Amino acid sequence: MSSNENIVIEVLKRLESVYRPKLEDYVALNLLKLNVSDFEFLVGVVLSQNTSDRNALRAFNALKKELGNSLSPESILNTPLEKLENAIKCSGLARRRVRALIALAKWFKENSELIERLRVLKSEEIRKLLMEVYGIGPKTVDVYILMKLGKPAFPIDTHIRRVLLRLGVVPKSSSYNYISTTIMSILNNDVTLLKELHVLLIEHGRRVCKARKPLCKQCVLIDLCQYGAKINSQ
Numbered sequence: 083m084s085s086n087e088n089i090v091i092e093v094l095k096r097l098e099s100v101y102r103p104k105l106e107d108y109v110a111l112n113l114l115k116l117n118v119s120d121f122e123f124l125v126g127v128v129l130s131q132n133t134s135d136r137n138a139l140r141a142f143n144a145l146k147k148e149l150g151n152s153l154s155p156e157s158i159l160n161t162p163l164e165k166l167e168n169a170i171k172c173s174g175l176a177r178r179r180v181r182a183l184i185a186l187a188k189w190f191k192e193n194s195e196l197i198e199r200l201r202v203l204k205s206e207e208i209r210k211l212l213m214e215v216y217g218i219g220p221k222t223v224d225v226y227i228l229m230k231l232g233k234p235a236f237p238i239d240t241h242i243r244r245v246l247l248r249l250g251v252v253p254k255s256s257s258y259n260y261i262s263t264t265i266m267s268i269l270n271n272d273v274t275l276l277k278e279l280h281v282l283l284i285e286h287g288r289r290v291c292k293a294r295k296p297l298c299k300q301c302v303l304i305d306l307c308q309y310g311a312k313i314n315s316q
C-alpha cells in the first residue's frame with residue numbers, strides 16, 4: 083500500500099470516530115431518506131450548487147409546494163418562469179437555476195426510455211449522458227451516481243478539495259477528475275466507503291479544516307497532514 087492509500091484509509095477511520103453527520107445538513111442524505119424520484123434528487127442537487135445545503139432544502143420544499151407537491155418534469159415545464167424563480171429564490175442564482183431545471187426537465191421528458199436503463203449503465207456512461215444537460219456538471223452527476231444510484235463515483239466539492247490538498251494526498255494543481263479517480267482507486271470503488279468519506283470530508287471541512295482559519299491544533303488529522311505539519315513546526 084502506498085503512503086497516500088494509508089493516509090486516506092486512516093483519515094476515514096479517524097473522521098468516522100469523531101463525526102455523526104446530521105441529515106438536515108446534507109441535501110443528498112435528506113432526499114435519500116425521503117425516497118424521492120431520480121428527477122427530484124437531481125433537482126435537489128442542482129439547487130444545492132453554490133449555496134448551503136440548508137438553503138437548498140428550503141428551496142426544494144418551496145418548489146415542491148409551489149408545484150402542488152408534484153415535482154416532475156411536466157410540472158416544471160408547465161409552470162411559468164417567474165413562479166419557479168420566486169419559489170427557489172432563497173437558494174440564490176434563481177434565474178440560472180431555473181434554466182438548469184428546465185433543461186433537466188426537458189431531458190427527462192425526452193429520454194424516458196433511457197432513464198429506465200440508467201441503473202444498468204456504468205458510471206462513466208451515465209456521466210457522459212447527463213453532463214450534456216445545461217447546468218449539470220461533474221459534481222452534480224457524481225452525487226447522483228454515488229448517492230442515488232449507489233454506483234462508484236467520488237464527488238468533489240470545495241471542502242473535499244481543500245482538505246485533500248492540505249493533507250497532501252493529491253498535488254495542488256490536481257483536476258477534479260484526478261482527485262476523484264485517485265480516491266476511487268484507493269477505496270477500490272467501494273460504494274459504502276466512498277459515500278462515508280464524501281460526507282465525512284465535507285463535515286471536516288465545515289467544522290475544522292475551514293477555508294480561512296483551519297483549526298489545526300484541534301484537528302484529529304494533524305499528524306497525517308502536510309499543512310498541519312507546517313503549523314505544528316511554527
Ligand code: SF4
Binds near residue numbers: 297304311
Ligand atoms: S491539520 Fe489543519 S489543514 Fe490539516 S486537515 Fe487538519 S485542519 Fe485541515
